[in-house]
Amino acid sequence: MNGWQEDYRSRVEQELERLLPPVGGELYAGVVDAMRYSLLGGGKRIRPLLLMEFCRLCGGDPYGVLPWACALEMIHTYSLIHDDLPCMDDDDMRRGRASCHKVYGEATALLAGDALLTMAFETAANPEYAAVVGAQRALSASWELAKAAGAHGMVGGQQIDLSSEGRGVSLDELRKMDECKTGALIRAAARMGCILGGCTPERLSAATEYAGAIGLAFQIVDDILDVTGTAEALGKPVRSDMERDKATYVSLLGVGEAEREANRLTEKAVAALEVFGGEADGLRELAQQLAGRKS
Amino acid sequence: MNGWQEDYRSRVEQELERLLPPVGGELYAGVVDAMRYSLLGGGKRIRPLLLMEFCRLCGGDPYGVLPWACALEMIHTYSLIHDDLPCMDDDDMRRGRASCHKVYGEATALLAGDALLTMAFETAANPEYAAVVGAQRALSASWELAKAAGAHGMVGGQQIDLSSEGRGVSLDELRKMDECKTGALIRAAARMGCILGGCTPERLSAATEYAGAIGLAFQIVDDILDVTGTAEALGKPVRSDMERDKATYVSLLGVGEAEREANRLTEKAVAALEVFGGEADGLRELAQQLAGRKS
DSSP states (O other): OOHHHHHHHHHHHHHHHHHSOOSSOSTTHHHHHHHHHHHTSOOOOHHHHHHHHHHHHTTOOTTTTHHHHHHHHHHHHHHHHHHHSTTTTOOSEETTEEOHHHHHOHHHHHHHHHHHHHHHHHHHTOHHHHHHHOHHHHHHHHHHHHHHHSTTTHHHHHHHHHHHTTSOOOHHHHHHHHIIIIIHHHHHHHHHHHHHHOOOHHHHHHHHHHHHHHHHHHHHHHHHHHHHSOHHHHTSOSSHHHHTTOOOHHHHHHHHHHHHHHHHHHHHHHHHGGGGGGGGHHHHHHHHHHHTOOO | OOHHHHHHHHHHHHHHHHHSOOSSOSTTHHHHHHHHHHHTSOOOOHHHHHHHHHHHHTTOOTTTTHHHHHHHHHHHHHHHHHHHSTTTTOOSEETTEEOHHHHHOHHHHHHHHHHHHHHHHHHHTOHHHHHHHOHHHHHHHHHHHHHHHSTTTHHHHHHHHHHHTTSOOOHHHHHHHHIIIIIHHHHHHHHHHHHHHOOOHHHHHHHHHHHHHHHHHHHHHHHHHHHHSOHHHHTSOSSHHHHTTOOOHHHHHHHHHHHHHHHHHHHHHHHHGGGGGGGGHHHHHHHHHHHTOOO
């Protein structure tokens, strides 16, 4: 029943390879190598999957919107590269491999992040791809992406994270941080899919609710796995939140209540899909699967 | 005769203030403060002026395209913030004030750069502004902006710069670096103005030639001022290129030949404007003024 995920994922991998600048040759080959290393370094590709499937549910061609699906992954990857830098979380491992700056140095990693962020918008605004869905929808999708990634979204969440380390943080603040830091881009994935597919306001709103709920659940499960998981399964060190004295759902609620909250959110996400009928079974399954994941 | 520059510049300052998130309140106020500090911290606003004036020359309303003019300045400012970071040029001063990371710390400066880069594309893709020029032109302008800022443009130029420090660099390599690092965004400014104004291919090509020539001249004058200027006039330390053992037009050609090259490029730029007739006198004057500047 996961066939659609495999299919989408393999098309995303191919499209990422196609969109990236080729290896070597240019004087700036260093930054291209670093971009390729991080963008092609694995990952669940959840955001592209959401975009493509919501596009299909709204009547669009999921393969026709692959460039936007990949733009999401470029933004996600840039945020991981910058987040791992010494002046941020100073993480040496990511997705089971050395983080970008450990391999290419800080300066090139910084530039690779900048280049991937920029490439996302280059991809999203390419008139050739826009011709498939029309300039109006392409522009709206670009706008959703930028809003989600910027100061009121992902970057804002990072800033809240920075300013909350080592001090007492309430559950409300933690939720606000996660809604920005990881939630905004996941919501944008669903919304962009709907917009590119050509949806009704009712469907856009249902998709936003679904994505908001799985985004938060995803973060809670992340916090739980940081305590209960293994470095081997996760591809990065565990107990890192505790070591940094970071407030998490687990530190505020305990593992048991955090698990119950993740389950409640997953049920909420599944319920939000009602308007899409049986066609949305793949997304129901995805929500369950993310809540139950071990890595 | 500089009245148009003053007028455009003051409108750009107002528009930047309008587009930026307001001070305070939000949990992520720190990054907003840093964005405001750097974006409103002065500068010549050359790129916005080019965009607005080429838009006017192509029959568009220069004030109707202010958001795109400001988007250019957001990208320019982000590149300065990241360029000043310790892992890059490690500069403490910028535009006569402490650089962003000296005031807000490295992590917040990194995020402020990320947020400004993202905000440029949020602004460029905003459907409300696009309604003024049409989605098609808005999307094309966004695409130009992204191509100029990315791995084949500004970021690529930074990478060439990184990899060229401390080794022998030919004049051709130096030119390629500058065409990417500073030239690409200046060309994009002119091209976006033409595209948003609704131009003929002939005018777009003339504008590209003009901007390519003043962009390179601008960089050569920068290199000359680093040797002959004062820190007071420039608002940043002088002789920095020499200290870093960086190849420049001055180190490769000497001051005299570098000056002649800047003048040749300025003449070339002025000549490229012929297709625009007497209407382009403001841009002719701008080219002369940039070549003769002392800061």
